[in-house]
Amino acid sequence: MSYTALAFTVLFIMITMFISYWQKLGLEKGIAIGTIRAAVQLLAVGYVLQAVFESRSHWLLAAIIAVMIVVAARNASAKGKGVPGIFWRIAAALLATELLMMGILLLLGIIEPTPRYIIPLSGMTIGNAMVAGGLFLTQLMRESESSRGEIETLLALGASPRQAVQGTLKRAVRYSMIPTIDGMKTVGLVQLPGMMTGMIIAGADPVEAVRYQILIVFAFTSSAAVTSMLLGALTYRKLFSDGIGMLVRYGRAD
Amino acid sequence: MDRLAKSLPAKKADGGRRMLFQEVSGSISSGETVVVLGRSGQGKSTLLRVLSLLEQADSGSVELDGKSCADMEPRLWRRQVAYVSQTPVMLPGSVDSNLAAPSALNGLPFEREQAYALLDEAGLGSIDPGKDASELSGGEKQRLSLIRSLLLKPHFLLLDEITASLDPGSALSIEKLLSRWRSEHGTGMLWISHDQEQAARASSRIWFMAGNMILEDADTGRFFSRPATPEGLAFLGKGPSSGDPGGSGAEES
Numbered sequence: 001m002s003y004t005a006l007a008f009t010v011l012f013i014m015i016t017m018f019i020s021y022w023q024k025l026g027l028e029k030g031i032a033i034g035t036i037r038a039a040v041q042l043l044a045v046g047y048v049l050q051a052v053f054e055s056r057s058h059w060l061l062a063a064i065i066a067v068m069i070v071v072a073a074r075n076a077s078a079k080g081k082g083v084p085g086i087f088w089r090i091a092a093a094l095l096a097t098e099l100l101m102m103g104i105l106l107l108l109g110i111i112e113p114t115p116r117y118i119i120p121l122s123g124m125t126i127g128n129a130m131v132a133g134g135l136f137l138t139q140l141m142r143e144s145e146s147s148r149g150e151i152e153t154l155l156a157l158g159a160s161p162r163q164a165v166q167g168t169l170k171r172a173v174r175y176s177m178i179p180t181i182d183g184m185k186t187v188g189l190v191q192l193p194g195m196m197t198g199m200i201i202a203g204a205d206p207v208e209a210v211r212y213q214i215l216i217v218f219a220f221t222s223s224a225a226v227t228s229m230l231l232g233a234l235t236y237r238k239l240f241s242d243g244i245g246m247l248v249r250y251g252r253a254d
Numbered sequence: 255m256d257r258l259a260k261s262l263p264a265k266k267a268d269g270g271r272r273m274l275f276q277e278v279s280g281s282i283s284s285g286e287t288v289v290v291l292g293r294s295g296q297g298k299s300t301l302l303r304v305l306s307l308l309e310q311a312d313s314g315s316v317e318l319d320g321k322s323c324a325d326m327e328p329r330l331w332r333r334q335v336a337y338v339s340q341t342p343v344m345l346p347g348s349v350d351s352n353l354a355a356p357s358a359l360n361g362l363p364f365e366r367e368q369a370y371a372l373l374d375e376a377g378l379g380s381i382d383p384g385k386d387a388s389e390l391s392g393g394e395k396q397r398l399s400l401i402r403s404l405l406l407k408p409h410f411l412l413l414d415e416i417t418a419s420l421d422p423g424s425a426l427s428i429e430k431l432l433s434r435w436r437s438e439h440g441t442g443m444l445w446i447s448h449d450q451e452q453a454a455r456a457s458s459r460i461w462f463m464a465g466n467m468i469l470e471d472a473d474t475g476r477f478f479s480r481p482a483t484p485e486g487l488a489f490l491g492k493g494p495s496s497g498d499p500g501g502s503g504a505e506e507s
Contacts, residue, residue: 149339149341149343150345150346152308152339153339153343153345154345154355154359155307155328155329156306156308156332156336156338156339157333157336157355157356157359157402157403157406158329158330158332158333158356158359158360158406159329159359160329160359167346241310243310243324244310244323244328245307245329246307246308246310246328
């Protein structure tokens with residue numbers, strides 16, 4: 001696609017702007033900022049990827065994945081506000097998930113060990129793991145409050161913290177998996193995934209594109225499950241106070 | 255041997271940093287039952303939650319058999335100082351699995367016969383043990399939750415209005431069950447009750463909480479016949495301040 005063709009796509013933004021102005025939605029400023037950010041970020045990423053693909057430096061590759069994990073962990077840690085060390089716990093869970101996913105893909109020779117494959121697949125895996133981790137934390141915070149009675153009853157019956165939150169953790173992991181599993185059931189029927197669409201437009205054989213999409217969908221389910229479970233194992237202790245091991249109240253204005 | 259000494263100069267943070275209770279001290283021997291009396295909002299329930307390590311005291315210390323709770327692993331403490339909450343919470347699963355929970359959690363064998371005998375004694379003999387515990391009535395849950403805690407065989411029991419949703423007959427059989435349990439196992443008990451007749455029947459000593467503290471610590475007989483403070487008199491409805499809303503002045507012509 002030429003830059004002239006790209007420039008014409010601003011037409012879509014103008015349509016949105018017009019509707020916002022006409023219907024007095026007051027979204028003009030947001031749309032303008034969003035448009036500029038999206039264009040700049042995506043173009044920058046394009047050039048960065050181009051440079052990485054050419055340089056073939058492992059360090060550069062590692063740095064890009066590290067940036068992905070840090071940004072994703074920052075985003076998801078907002079869901080676990082108040083929990084000490086939540087950022088590092090999420091980052092550790094995401095890193096472990098990424099290593100596991102890439103380990104399997106590369107060791108079994110499913111994908112070629114080049115940045116061209118590793119970066120997009122890492123980005124998608126980490127992004128999906130981030131969503132799952134965020135959902136898990138949201139639900140864990142909610143559940144630890146709504147299941148307070150159950151957790152405290154278990155504690156009062158001599159349960160260890162781990163035993164007391166087991167049911168709560170299980171429910172939170174299940175909850176975090178729902179979008180991934182639902183997505184798996186409808187993929188291809190309701191929506192054509194972005195990656196597959198992109199490959200097809202760029203000239204790839206649709207069946208080839210589908211094969212990669214299947215890989216992505218399957219990798220997503222395990223990355224979501226692994227991330228939520230790891231995050232659960234890393235965070236459940238933080239639901240309890242250090243000294244007497246009582247259930248901490250998070251998210252309360254004190 | 256079972257001595258629970260407790261001094262809690264506690265400044266409970268409750269939203270607006272309200273002092274809930276402070277300088278609360280006392281000790282209970284094994285086999286002794288102390289009933290806590292007092293109007294609502296004195297922090298009676300919070301006191302029990304602090305004693306069962308479900309809530310943190312601001313300061314003060316709690317001991318069991320001369321061992322501080324700070325030196326003991328919380329789960330071991332809670333196993334010996336069992337707390338039965340005012341609102342019973344059933345664990346997911348059947349009546350039977352609720353009864354088995356204490357042993358399952360602590361890796362001990364489940365003495366099913368004893369559990370069922372207790373059910374019977376509490377008037378729950380006719381309940382199908384396979385029934386989903388969440389389908390029980392409020393009063394049934396309350397009794398099941400008490401029995402569940404008894405099966406931990408704790409040294410000490412913290413009971414928070416455990417007969418509040420029971421009819422008088424069932425409440426009496428629970429009192430009888432607890433009194434038998436106490437004489438057989440030597441369990442010490444700290445029992446919150448709003449039923450003064452029950453307090454008189456079931457306890458040997460009364461802690462009367464008022465003004466953020468234990469205002470009176472007296473033998474049950476003495477407290478009910480001659481409370482030492484005006485607040486105690488007023489609480490029993492015989493005080494000089496006869497404007498007691500709980501009195502018989504409700505009868506109108």
